[in-house]
């Protein structure tokens with residue numbers, strides 16, 4: 125057992141996979157000598173050398189294109205995009221090329237690649253360096269999408285993503301970088317497409333992702349003090365999506381909430397609510413409720429960003445207000 | 452708003468035509484084996500006859516959607532493919548039929564793909580703009596301008612890491628030199644010393660717009676080369692021998708570990724940009740001058756002058772005609788793909804499930 129921060133877990137997980145597979149390489153801006161802008165790749169250059177840990181120019185299309193070309197010719201790749209907002213700069217590569225090539229070629233091309241990127245707000249970087257963009261990727265057929273909430277999950281889901289033969293977009297949350305926990309000894313390998321029940325409960329189900337998971341857990345603690353028992357599910361993987369765990373939970377609790385950092389419209393929670401309201405309709409005792417950031421670009425000021433992103437208090441109050449049937 | 456002063460840049464009667472250079476007759480004595488030349492001749496005919504057939508089938512409404520033919524530009528594909536090793540990589544654009552066929556894609560499977568048939572090389576899922584045959588090193592045809600230059604870099608990087616000596620050759624148009632990905636790709640190829648050859652097929656038009664109206668320099672690729680530490684290389688793209696010599700040199704350079712090249716092959720498309728585009732935006736004298744520089748009759752004459760019997764050449768032409776007829780039958784007789792194909796091959800497990 126070792127105590128590891130979320131930030132350290134990224135390099136730890138990558139190193140585990142690079143030791144296992146000598147073909148695996150990574151590329152990105154400032155990832156080698158500098159150890160990454162978020163210090164998530166510290167030590168990798170020293171252990172694996174500059175041919176396997178490559179610094180690149182500020183050329184997001186060339187970075188992701190190179191990852192694709194290498195992957196399709198038998199080299200598994202981890203590419204880093206410094207901020208997830210920059211996905212927009214290379215969206216053609218991700219949405220049009222990487223996501224579609226396997227289908228368009230009827231299976232001729234296999235793309236074992238992972239795109240890692242720092243996602244989310246809470247660090248006062250303003251609208252262009254704080255977005256939660258996992259939904260952008262979730263809506264494109266052909267991409268797998270993962271967003272871990274804990275250091276252990278960072279390591280295990282990193283391994284699962286690298287070993288998966290399909291392209292995976294791996295969202296590392298900026299606001300979680302400093303959080304830490306004891307992680308198990310030995311090789312850690314998790315499974316894509318599996319949600320985790322983080323807290324068991326009987327009165328309502330809360331589905332949350334990444335930085336919203338600890339907030340949902342804290343809110344559940346406050347609700348428990350009021351005699352309300354919330355089950356908190358860490359969704360972890362948006363594609364593939366573990367709807368079974370969520371539907372089973374709703375069958376037990378009869379109420380469904382989502383906590384999403386993304387702006388309101390078309391968040392992953394909307395898809396989950398649609399699934400729950402269709403497939404668990406007769407289990408429901410009340411309306412499904414989504415708790416999200418308002419549909420605005422994220423502001424920079426601390427006070428405003430805190431008002432925008434769902435807080436523990438907001439989750440607690442929303443549940444308290446609506447669980448009795450109020451809108 | 453109607454204006455009474457016509458813009459001379461868009462008045463095709465006033466625009467000076469951009470004419471081809473004369474044939475360099477000295478290329479007849481270039482050091483190129485006769486069997487390579489005959490193979491290039493066969494490819495020229497295959498690409499020409501197959502593409503004409505594809506156009507006929509389009510006009511018969513058997514090819515839906517769109518097609519982008521390379522009629523007139525065949526020498527580039529025929530010559531480059533002949534200078535490549537079987538395990539080298541080709542990356543092409545939506546105008547990728549010639550590059551696919553010249554790497555050995557089955558002409559019937561290629562045509563069936565255009566017809567949207569199950570026996571198409573992509574099972575009907577990709578269509579005309581995405582021909583791919585990984586088993587033959589044809590790594591894809593890409594329809595969003597610019598992306599595949601970056602992807603070709605990745606394949607070259609992979610070859611470099613694996614130490615296989617493979618080279619990636621990436622074809623694109625003049626218009627593509629104005630998108631950011633072109634510049635990102637050249638810079639990365641140079642700094643990483645990648646075994647990649649970038650080939651700009653300058654056919655003087657991006658879709659319907661003359662390239663000089665939208666480009667800061669007269670030679671869209673060659674004039675950009677020095678910015679990336681590369682030699683400006685221009686070649687007569689309508690002469691298979693000229694292209695072959697330049698291709699062989701650039702590919703062998705890359706194979707020796709001496710890095711990337713950027714080649715501008717000057718050529719012209721005989722037809723329109725796509726579908727049934729009549730190409731009326733081009734001065735008639737320009738079209739005629741380039742048609743008179745058609746690579747096929749020129750190469751036919753050169754081979755005769757080199758002593759090849761006429762019967763050998765007509766034999767090649769006849770054999771290609773049979774291949775194209777057989778390909779047509781194969782394509783027309785293919786079934787349409789159905790529900791059993793729709794949800795297949797999104798993921799490596801063969802399926803399309805995104806939830807449990």
Ligand SMILES: Cc1ncc(C[n+]2csc(CCOP(=O)(O)OP(=O)(O)O)c2C)c(N)n1
Nearest residue numbers: 546594595596624625626627654656657658
């Ligand atoms: C990013 C992008 N912008 C625009 C288009 C539409 N488009 C398709 S082909 C083409 C012209 C390309 O010209 P060029 O690179 O010279 O190639 P050519 O068609 O002449 O072979 C354009 C603008 C596209 N496919 N992708």
Ligand SMILES: [Mg+2]
Nearest residue numbers: 624625656657
């Ligand atoms: Mg062009």
